[in-house]
Every structure is written in structure tokens, then in C-alpha cells.
Amino acid sequence: MKGTRSSRHRLPLCIVALLAAANSAAFAGGEGSGGRDEDERGESEPYSIGLWGDLPYSDLQASIGVPNLIADMNANQLAFTIHDGDLKSGSGRCDEIVYQRALGYFSSLRAPAAFTPGDNDWTDCDRASAGGFNSLERLDHERELFFKTPFTLGQRKLRQEVQSTPLCLGVGGPVPCVENRRWHFGGVTYVTLNIQGSCNNLCDTAPDPAEFAARNQANIAWLRETFQQAKARGSAAIMIVSQADPGWDLSDPTRAPLRDPFTLAETDGAPDGFQSFLLALRDEVIAFRKPVAYVHGDSHYARVDKPFLDALGRRLENFTRVETFGDNQNNGNNDVNWIKVRVDAGSRDVFSFQPQIVPGNRTAVRAP
Secondary structure (H helix, E strand, O other): OOOOOOOOOOOOOOOHHHHHOOOOOOOOOOEOEOOOOOOOOOOOOOEEEEEEOOOOOOHHHHHHHHHHHHHHHHOOOOOEEEEOOOOOOOOOOOOHHHHHHHHHHHHHOOOOEEEOOOHHHOHHHHOHHHOOOOHHHHHHHHHHHHOOOOEOEOOOOOEOEEEEEEEEEEOOEEEEEEEEEEEEEOOEEEEEOOOOHHHHHOOOOOOOHHHHHHHHHHHHHHHHHHHHHHHHHOOOEEEEEOOOOOOOOOOOOOOOOOEOOOOOOEOOOOOOOOHHHHHHHHHHHHHHOOOEEEEEOOOOOOEEEOOOEOOOOOEOOOEEEEEOOOOOHHHOOOOOOEEEEEEOOOOOOOEEEEEEOOHHHOOOOOOO
């Protein structure tokens, strides 16, 4: 996360008119026999997925911690994995080696590997310490490298729906938001959204309100369409994955923006890049009624809780926030871990969450 709103203790045109156009056409083409539209198992058969992100942030994590983590995920029979953004630290340079290293990690995962960008990968690249890159150019590069086909990364692949209408911005103007993806697996609908720390690109070195406005509207449109599809398909649940911790209430000032839980307005004086999205999300969660899991990284504190309230202050019982493990540079490989999600579309709550402490990455208390 950028500058003053960093939640890591480091202090966490018109495109709108295009929204009336068709919004979700999937990419044409394919990637050979390795891809498929949907899992072939029955929708009632349970399966497991892996969640991770905010890694690696140091040479030790890059050379030992993440390979250990990937080996641990590969030792499990996972249906797919999802990395929720940040391929490096915010001060690390946004050089090509970072993206190629990440591509190597994803390619070493046996299961299909989904990914959504993080602020350290592009919005923060305009920092002098990160190389002073044009942040939109870095996002364009990620789109070309990681999202050039309608399939996941990984040794096995799943076909994903792609938000291909040019609602976002690139260096040259309107471009498709190809990083926004959706897929249906085992009775559950999954969606990734490009929602960033650093006030969602409204603060830090070079804020970009036009880029934010376009992408925010695209995210809201993709979100609403996802809920519509899930209802039409009879999905048992929805899992949403993005990078940013938007803040949900007034209880967590060290890790997230402070937010009025009733109005969802940010209260700490920082630019608010999340309220309109959160209001749309709350409406959709209430109307859907079935389980909704919201997965993010950003503030490097693994947790599973229920911080979302309705406008009357009542807890949304069907909503669960899941934050993945993230970098702890002071403790070497400590927290270079992942979360295993058991998914059972036939169960009442659908998702159960199991933190996975990688034995080779235990730092404070060594594995027996």
C-alpha cells in the first residue's frame, strides 16, 4: 500500500458511458488442451483451494520461503490457487525480473493458478525507490504478461470469463480490464477484482483520479454482474478476491483505513477509494443471502472474521472476510504461509478455512 494510507505499519473519460455497453464478453481463443471451462467433478463433491499473497518481499523469501510454500501447496490436491497481489515490497524496484520471477512461481504450481495485481506491482511503481516507472505502463505490462489468455496460469489451467469491454485505462487510453476474471467451479462462483491499496490509486507519489474512476466503475459493474450470474446459475456461494484491505469499521487503525461501519465512509481524512464499491458490495451480499467470502491481502495479518455491517449496524451473517498471510521481513520466512479453503457446495456455510503453516518456513518455533 502507498504512503500515508499504508496498512503495513509503513503508513497503509469518459469511460462511465461505456458501462451501458456489453460488459463481460469472454476472450476468444484458447490455450490448447490444457484448459477447460469448468471442473468435471459433480457440483456436490467437496474440494480444496489455496490462497496466498503479499510475497515475496525479501531475497530469503524469494529463494527459500516461496519455493517451500509452493511445494507445500503442490503436496495437496488443490483444485486451484489464488494469489491476491503484491509480488514484491512497495519500495522494491518494479524491474522485469520481479514479473518473470512471479511467472516462474505460477508456472511451478501444479494446480491452476489465478492472480490479481497488487499496488506494489503497479500503482507504487512510480515511487523513486521502485524505479520511478509510469504506473499505468506497469499495469499494461502485467495485463500482457499474466492475463493475455482467458485461462489461469499454472501447470493445469481453467478457463475464466474476462471483463473485455475497454472500461479501464492504460497508457494509451481505454483498455479492457483483462485482470478482472470470473469462473464457476464445483457449485461456487469465483471473481477477481483489481482493487488496490494506496487508497485505490488516489494517494501516494502520483495519484490518478481518472484511472481510479474508470477502474472503480468497471469493478462495480463486474461485481454486480457476478452476483447476477451466480443467482442465475444457482451457485451455492461466491468468493471475491482483491488486493486491498478497504477497512470495514473503526476498530483497526494500524492495518486498514478507518471507516464508519454504517455509512461505509472513510473517517480518517485520507482519500476514499472504496466507499462506492463497498456500498455496492453490501447491497449485493444482502440480496444474495447465501455465503459470500471476501479474500484480500495488503495488511499482512492472516485472519478470518465478519466485520461487515448493514446500514442499521447489524452484522451480515452470510459475509466472511479472509485475509491471507503476508510478509514479515523482520522474521525471515515467518508468515510465508497460505490458507487452505475446503469448499463443499452441499454444506450450510460452503467454505471452511484452514491456515497452513509451511514446516520449512517456521522461524520462531522450528518444526519437530
